[in-house]
Structure formats: C-alpha cells, structure tokens
Amino acid sequence: MKTLDPIFNEIRKEWLDHILPFWARLMDEAYGGYYGEVDASLTAKPLAPKGCIANSRILWSFAAAYRVTGTEDYRKCASHAFSFLTERLLDPEFGGLIWMADYEGNVLDARKHIYNQAFGVYALSEYFRATGDADALKLAQELYRTIETVGYDEQIGAYREEFDREWNEQPNEMLSGSGVVADITMNTHIHVLEAYTTLYRIWPDPQVRQSLDRLLSILHDRMFDAELGRLNVFFDKNWASLTDVTSFGHDIEASWLIQDAIEAAELSNPNYKQMVLALARSVSEHAIQSDGSVMNEQEGGRLDTTRIWWVQAEAMVGFLNAYELTGEAGFLELVRKIWSYTSGKLIDPRPGGEWYWSVDGQGNPDGREIAGPWKCPYHNSRFCIEVLLRLERLYQEA
Template structure:
C-alpha cells in the first residue's frame, strides 16, 4: 500500500477540494441554512449579554473575561456602546423579545445623552464611566456604528427620535469626515479638523453598511446618494483586480496612503484583510439594489477571498494576504469566521451553488466545534484556532459580527 507523506497528502486533498469546487458551481442546491442553530446561538449570545452588560444608567459594561467577570473600564467607547445597541435591536427584530428592544432603547438614550457633541455635532470618542466627555476627538469608525445602531433601532422600534438622531449624525458625517477624493478621514478633532496620515478602508466599509441600513429604514434619498457615493468610491477607486494566475477575482486592500494608494508591501504595512473581503462581499450584495455593479463586484471579491484565504481541508478562512506575495496568514480568528459564514450564506442563497453550501456547512462545523462556548453562552475570542494551543483570549468578544450573521440567516430571503 502506497503511503503519502503528510504534507503531500494535505496538498492532494486541497487539490481535490479545489477540483470539486470548480465543478460544483453548475450544481444548484435548495437553501441549506441551519436556521435552528442560528436561532439557538442568537438566543444564547443575547441572553448572556443581557444578563451582564446593561448598567443602571442605560449604558453598557463591555469588558468581561470568559467567566463573565467584569474587567474594569477606565472609559466607555463609542464603537462598543453602539455595537451593543445594534445587537439588541437586531435581536428584537428576529426574536420579538421585548427585553432586547428595551435594552437597545436605554443604550441609545445613554449614547445620545452623553456622547453627542452639543457644539460641533457628531459623537465624542469616549466618555468617563460617569458619562462625562473624555476623548473628544471624532473617529469615523465609531460614527459608522452609531449610525448603524440608530438606523437598526428605528427600523425595529419605529421611534422618530432615533430616525432624526440618525439623520443629524449623517449630516455631521457628511460635513466633517469626507475628504476631497470620496473617502473618509479616519479621525478628526472635536471641531472636525481632519488628522492627516494613512487611511483605512474599514470605516468606509462600515459607513456603507450603516447607510444601507438607514436607507432601508427611512427611504431617505440623500442617504441613498451617500451610500452610492461610498460604494462607487470603493469599486472604482479602491478595488484591485487580480490576475488569473493568482486565482482571479478582486480585493480591497486594508491600508492606503493619504492619496488612497494601497500600501505596496508587507514591510510598508500593506495587507489584505481576508475577513473584510468576505464582509465586503455580503455588503455589496446588499447594495446591489442601489447599483447592479455592486453585485458583480461582490462575486469577484468573494472569488478572491475563497482562492486566497479559504481552507478547503478544514473549513474557515485565514486572516491576511499580502500585496507583494508571501505566505498567507491562515490563523483563524473568531470574527473572520462569522463574516466568512455570512458571505457564504448570502451568496449560496442567491445562486444555489453547491460548492458554497458545502463550504458554509464545513465552516459551520468548525465554528460549532472550536468557537462556540455553549456553557458560557458566547464565542471564544480566538485570534488563531485552536484555543488549546493558546490562540484564544480570556475575554468575551462583543456579539456584533455574530448577531449580524444570525439576523441574515434567519430573515426571509429579500427581507
């Protein structure tokens, strides 16, 4: 009997998986979403966060170790507060559990009472535990999540206060964060004077997400135009086509200079975040209602992500690829797996492609086996699986990525 050495055997398995994937797209499957698992995991996550995070003043305690013991926080940060408002509001939309809507509303009340800058508009970056402004500069990334939280809460709760607050925030964002090239400054002073330096696509991505959600909730034409503005900036300015020899498709690099030119090498700080490619794929698919081009680009970005960073042997995706080549970082972090699943379920539902359903089921097995901590009602904060080798932190990851995944998986198609 011929014995194949382990490295050659792994390569042979990868080749067979790749050949199988090449043949599968023509094969269509019905929806294979495991709705029961998504619902159970959503309930576990949100009931755990509801039991531990709400403070008496309506804000949220966000830092816990894996045993849900409180880790001290010197300040409360906009992004984390907003992401939990979003998570509870989205959870209520799916479950109709009134407790989640109440927590989201109280969290939004705290955010609007303590983070809003009454002089220049927008939101402070952090406040003290007592709710006083601390870091008064403005971060585009945090503003994107504040906008997303208010949009989701208005969609769920239909309180005009949240719609109006979202539209005021969008007005401040338009005035303060957009640069002359169509992108966003990462950071501004309290008066929105921009901080110069390298740029990242990350706040652009989440602002696009927030504007899609706000337009869906309100139908506002100005919001739709803003989403189109950002989407076009990404697909016509940031998107980088890849040669067929490298798997084809297209990617969106992570870091750029101040003229939005990608940082060219790993040594210079340039990389392609693989989790963000999966994230862009499902967001652009959602944005196809604004421009059909976005759906076509979503397919190219997903093709790149699968070719560059998907593990066809064990499921799941890696963390980073690099513009100048070299070995891909295949460490499997927790949020990357959530975004990988999210993109796979969106595109598999739209196309019926059997190869995508196979990868969805394979990655779901990985998540259930290695990330879900059912005993504690959470996921493990993995930077690189497996946890038994020390690749996971002793902390609770916030539920934004998982709740976003579960909401999509549990919504009727087209909702």
C-alpha cells in the same frame, strides 16, 4: 432546497440561548450602558471604560433582535444602549459621537472618527426600524449630514478618518495598522456603506441614495483590485496603496454588504455585482483552511492563519449571499463547514461564555477579552439573523 437546512435550528439556538443572554447580563444598571469588558476568565469589569463603537453595536444587535423576534426584553436592552448613547456619548457642544467614556459615562476620549459616526448611524437607523422612535431617526439624519459635510473630502473623493473633538482633522491613529498611518481606509468606507444602507431603508432620501452610489463607485474604482480579487486596505491622499495586505474577513464581509446596498438602493451597475462575486470567489479559493475555517489575512508572502471570531461570522453570510446569487452548491457547503468549525472551536462552551476572540490551529483560545471596545455582539448576532432569514427565504422559494 426542499427542507430547512439542518444548521438552521443550531444557529437559532446559539443566537437566542447563548449570544443575546451573554450581552444582556452586561447591562449596567448603576451608570448606564453595558460593562466595558469581560476578560478571558469571564470576569466582568464594571469599572472598565465604555467604548462608543461597542455601545452602538450592542444597540444595533438588540434592536435587530427585537425587530426580528418581537421579544420585549430585547427592546428594553436596546433602549438602555440608546439612552447611554444619547446621554453620554453624543457631544452636546460640537456634535457627533465621542470615542470613549469612563464607566460612569464621563468623557474619557473625545476624539471623533468617521467610522464611529457610521456605527452611530447604523445603530440608530436599526433602532428606528425596530421601534419607530422619531428621536433615533432625527439623530441618525444629523450624523449622516455630519459625515457628508465634515467627513467627505470632495477633492480626493474619499471619506476622511480621524478628528479631534472640535472636528479638526488628525492623523488616523485609531484605524491604521501594518506599520502605516493611512489617510484613507477601506474599513471605514465599507462601514459607512452599511450604515447608509440601513439609513436608506428607513429614510429613502435621494441624497442618501447618491451617497450609496458614490461609495460603491469608490470601492469599485479606487479600492477593488480586480487582478487579485481583493479590496486594498490602506491608502494615502493620492490614492497610493500603502501595503500589500489581503484582509480575507473584510473582503467577504464587503461582498455581501455591497450586495445589500445594491438591493436596498435598487442600483443596476453590473460592475458592482461582478465585484461582489469576485471577492467571494477569491476568499473561497485562497482563505479556506483544511479544517473548514477562514484564515485572517495575507501580508506580502506571510499568511496569518489565526481563526478570528468575526471573520468566520462574516464569511458565512458572505458565502450564503454568493450561493443566493449563483446557485452554486459549493458556496452553501462552505457555510456548513465554517459553521461546523465555529460551533466546535470558537464558541466558548464554558457556562456564561460567548465566543472566543480567536483560536490557533490547534483550537487553543488566545486569551483575549470576551467583551471589550472591539469585541461586541454585532458580527455574530448579525450572522445569525442574516443566515436565519436567508435560509427561510430559500426554503420558501424551493
């Protein structure tokens, strides 16, 4: 690559002029945090509940934006989310992060989930990385210890999922699906991995490195199906897979998150890199549609071809990561094709819009919320950051 890829400036503009301004406008000056919902008509809902996962993802997004650009406005946005997390979402009595607050910041759902704690670690670590705020590092360390002491089950060799406010284990209602209630999920494990990767970058403690190595071992030895080139999704406590689901979005996301962890912790197990490439190749062979988009998942013989916003975002990072590892031009071409589709179909062209949740095969939006407990800037702003930094690095190495 002798010149910066043509998509570089398009992605940078999308990030700085479209994604970040949308979320900055949702800052709630009256009650703290950010408005909990923007509906499909682009109407903000100031009285909507405020999810902890959404707040953590907003915190991560603006902290990362500040770290990369140095723009003070992004630091202010991140600090606003940090204050809401520490003042309203952190349980002062039993520790850990609650699931949901109301619009004023009062506790609405006090359940604890390891997935949620992991996003707290991820966001707080990034905030410290960007600002040096010692309180953020201390809280990230506390949440890490909670995940390790309460969340990790030594007997079954996996992270538990859901708890009540007092940390009594509960059925995993919040992160199950496909008609099952899973004791163990791939989703929680890959997001604990990404959280610990960022934590290790700011706090290179040997115990965190051991946790990363153990997580990679779980993913490879317990969840990875080498024959199908996928990570199985749901398990019971005996590690029996509960469904025949291939989640293309999670597989391609996991591929680059695994590589990121390998590099951060300087781990050398060759099986892990083989898993990274096997996942990327499998998604490239089975999930790419004729229009250049990435389908959602396959359950048994049923294909879900919905074009979901976060799946496209993670696929572009995952395939660019695969290109960096292999030099195979086909992976880079996939990035360009997915970007062409995303910019033409998934990015909302309306004034004041962001990205649609998903569109169908004809490009029709699904009518779901534009912002909400699960619809946040983390996937698409992170895609922008990762692709921009990686393309710059490729340009410098050319």
